Amino acid sequence: MTASYEPGRRELYWLDRWQEWDLYRTEQDPTRPKYYCLEMFPYPSGDFHMGHARNYTIGDVLARFHRMNGYNVLHPMGYDAFGLPAENAAILRGMHPARWTWQNIEKLRYWFRRMGYSYDWEREIATCHPDYYRWTQWMFLFLHHRGLTYRARAPVNWCPQCATVLANEQVVQGGCWRCHTPVVRKELEQWFFRITAYADRLLDDLKLLDGWPERVKVMQANWIGRSEGAELRFRVEELGEDITVFTTRQDTVFGATFLVLAPEHPLVKRLAAGKPGESRVLEFIAEAARHRGEPEDGAAERPKRGLFLESYCRNPATGEDIPIWVADYVLMEYGTGAVMGVPAHDQRDFEFARQYGLPVRVVVQPPGGGLDADTMTAAYDGPGVMVNSGPFDGTPNEEGKARVTAWGQERGWARPAVQYRLRDWLVSRQRYWGAPIPIVYCERCGIVPVPEEQLPVLLPEVVDFSPRGMSPLATAPEFINTTCPTCGEPARRETDTMDTFVCSSWYYMRYVSPRYTAGPFQKEAAFYWLPVDQYTGGIEHAILHLLYSRFFTKVLYDAGLVPEPEPFRRLLTQGMVLKDGAAMSKSRGNVVEPAPIVEKYGADTARVFELFAAPPEKEIDWSDRGVEGVYRFLMRVWRLAEVRPGLFRQVPGHPEAADAAAREVRRLVHRTIKKVTEDVRDRFMLNTAVAALMEMVNGLYAYVGEDRTGGDPAVVAEALHVLVRLLAPFAPFITEEMWQLLGGEGSVHRQSWPAYDPGLVAAEQVTVVVQVDGRVRHRFQAPVDATREELEAEALAAPRVRQFLDGREVARVVTVPGKLVSIATRPAAS
């Protein structure tokens, strides 16, 4: 390679210059339109590989593009720095989680800078810093004061081997991710966020998110899982109480031949008490509890197990007494933990009824009729007409739903109800490396929130990390023991920390005023910058992080603290970078390290390769060949500039259209501006934008000749002036070098984006295609503005065309000016 540009060396040079010039500092400026461009911030795990780089590279191109287009761009970076791996490092290597974390942040920071990402480093944040988690605690209190937190007993995942609590994500196939010991359930007092209070709005507002991928919205809608139905009450005379069930099929209540309770349902033990089968029931409950910890995979295929409780309740529609069962296919967490068994019209109830010989009664006949309880082999859950349903016989079942609910409501046993799959958000974690929950327990005053002015509740430095089954903070007496903020008496601190998803649910707000000390963010800055215009990150956060962030934004919006109810206007979910067909990971040993790539080819090459290989949403396979191809392209670009130092100072900016070749080059240049602009701005098709630049470079080589010095200097100057700027967001280093060499003023990254001349974009001549009976038979050149008649005349006159018309006559001619003439024929009339 003879090129005089050495990326490994020159990129370092430019990094220093840019730092001197403070190129990416962002200030509020109400006179300019703002553009908030954000990539999901990383967890500082210690490794940075080319798979990570893609996300930030995509975001960086968008940020740089908008900056050149006159937007005031906010493009910050930070670290999602709390989390369990840091604590494990403490346990395994005796290194303090803080030290481990800050070391890793140091590495990430190096690579972000080295890759040329245009972050405003003045705004860097880390969620584990007290100046940040102080405001995470503030958010907890903010929700608390708005009635959106509560404390309740809840089961947690518990590894008996490690004697510690595990996060849901750390339970792999029912076992501990580290020692594979089967996880058991354990009841603990936990803090919850009442996200279900926002379920409807989280669902409805998905409609506002035009700029989100459809599949993410669908995933969120499914996750929220809204179901409309009714709550029905079944009288239990024996207890003098009702059992309430939730159903979406009120229309089938006449077919309810039994009732089923979840094993954890409180009435199960009461109903069994004193009955002959009591001990078997208790055994059943215990057995079911063990199963709950098992992997859910295939749960639907597992045979349903149940037990008759020797009790009855009254079907409110028919007045019949029906048996009450307990069964493991009913979930306590959903609805009321009790369901009515309608075997004819619910597959699960059907399987259960057949297994235990319970009666089946058809109450909805499909359009053709003929459904018979004795012979049916599966439940019928389609539409039909109600039968065996007293006053409702003959009613279409869909219509019957509302009528049955109203009928039952008049009689006092039904009411309309809505259920969600979404559960409240459990935020307590029995871990050290997280934001302490700012709560104090006082014997006299009860649960007392820490007053805002006493924040942050600092994490103690010294604690015992060895796993013992409670929060490590419980081992630090100087942390636990405090005084009650209300009465001043001795009190105890909450020893759990917050789920790290709490930290990441509001970080995009902190960036608008990252050093603000009077609140989580300055309101004026929030109203200027929010919402995020462009958010880029992995699909793996399609539900959790994005749903939690939407929740936080809505709560703050309701308080008037942020301008819009949704946090992220446009969302781009980038695909993974694979190596040998699999996601890069240390354990798999297929990680592409950035250091050798960047040293050999430069960060520009790494960036452009990841952009060029496929559209951003798609996964790409790392290819050393592909990388070399991109490197060749960039060096090819460089060589165009290499032979023309100072060019921009020597020739006029606006070339006269000299000869045909010059005009063709100018057309290419302006067409490329249009293509790249639209691909980046409207379609996120960064791969085709790069392809268009390659095409342009190929065209320029043809124009300037083998020694690269030919062509009209003014035309070449215009072309290079455009090329360098179009390429700048993709390859910031080499374009800066070219810009200086060619004699540009200032930094290329402070230049405005090229504008194209629409008059130049349109070709003067076009190739018109002539089809005869659907096949291309001829093509000819014509002026772009040639009329329909002119084109038809020319097409029909062409000898090639006449040949195909021989012995046939023209049936029809369809002409699209500027494109084609299509001739349909039929056999000539004799």
Added chain:
RNA sequence: GCGGGCGUGGCGGAGCCGGCAGACGCGCGGGACUUAGGAUCCCGUGGGCAAAGGCCCGUGUGGGUUCAAAUCCCACCGCCCGCACCA
């Protein structure tokens, strides 16, 4: 099972508001320059037939709409992702 998405050369991928299929890159073949070149520049490259002009076939499979279908519609096959006893 339910929901969403995708099937285009040897490979990654363009084109999909119907209008020249295969942009751009990789790989491969050829040429130029050169002591040399695994550098660089240029040309070619879906398959078949042909000396050539050209002809035929081609976007998972089968059908349909149309002057015209990779693109729209229907059925099927295959792959990927999400959810999965949610009443």
